[in-house]
Amino acid sequence: MPQQPELDVPAHLMPGVRLRHYKGGLYRVEGACLIEATLETGILYRPEQGNAIHLLWMRPATAFDELVDTDRGQVPRFSPV
DSSP states (O other): OOOOOOOOOOGGGSTTOEEEETTSOEEEEEEEEEOTTTOOEEEEEEESSSTTTTOOEEEEGGGGGOEEEETTEEEESEEEO
């Protein structure tokens, strides 16, 4: 039987963690998933404001720790609240 891939969820991206996006939005981590095409760990998260609070979004776990270029210089894409 083939080996099952395992999720590698960083402690700062566990379910229930609240994050602020660098553009200001608030989000809550809902869980983790396996991205079928790459077998990477994905993080499911939900906005806490606006009209789309019923939607789940997903990003690779590694994308949460990326730095993004802004007019203030490089900042983390997400920061814990």
